Amino acid sequence: MAADFARLRSGIGTQAVVGWAQCLPPGASILDIGCGTGVPIASALWHRGFAVHGIDPAPSLLAAFRRNLPAAPAACEAAESSGFFYRQFDAAIAIGVMFLLPESSQRALIHRVGQLLHPGGHFLFTAPCQTCRWADSLTGRPSRSLGDARYRQLLADAGLALAGGFVDEGANHYFHARRPGTRETLDSAP
Ligand SMILES: C[S@@+](CC[C@H](N)C(=O)[O-])C[C@H]1O[C@@H](n2cnc3c(N)ncnc32)[C@H](O)[C@@H]1O
16 A cells, blocks of 8 residues: 555645744754655655654655655664664654554553653654544554543653644644753753
């Protein structure tokens, strides 16, 4: 289904994510979890000077990501088992991904994002605000949003705080969370 997904992926959400990225420092490192082909989201961020890294478990989508962003580090890995390049990031994004995972994997992913962000780092992911279940329109696979209250709790458990949210032109809801602190504090510590 990767070819169908790549063909059908519209530009929806690109301007919303690019607008959100203005909260990041210039050249910030961004981990794109479930990056797909890298078009349109990772590509838009890359061309605005961000150091995008991508992971995705679908070999054909990851191959397309490598073709579209040949200089961006990429790994064919699932979020549940990825080493996430064994480093920390200024930001992580998961666009159209979180709700594809079972609840236990969503919880584990949010926890791991809490660990991989620098202090002051940002996390952006899409999921409906309300608790709901549906069949993914392309794959038919079960999808589920844990809802605003549960995501707030899971983010707090992971050391992250919900910083806000917004909706794009396709009515997709984005959760924006932050890890408290500032990187300067960490870097200047004795
Ligand atoms: C709807 S697509 C979104 C792709 C991309 N983020 C975008 O906005 O175009 C969902 C992506 O999540 C990936 N994915 C599915 N299960 C995953 C997992 N366990 N870990 C990481 N990515 C996953 C899929 O391979 C697919 O590329």
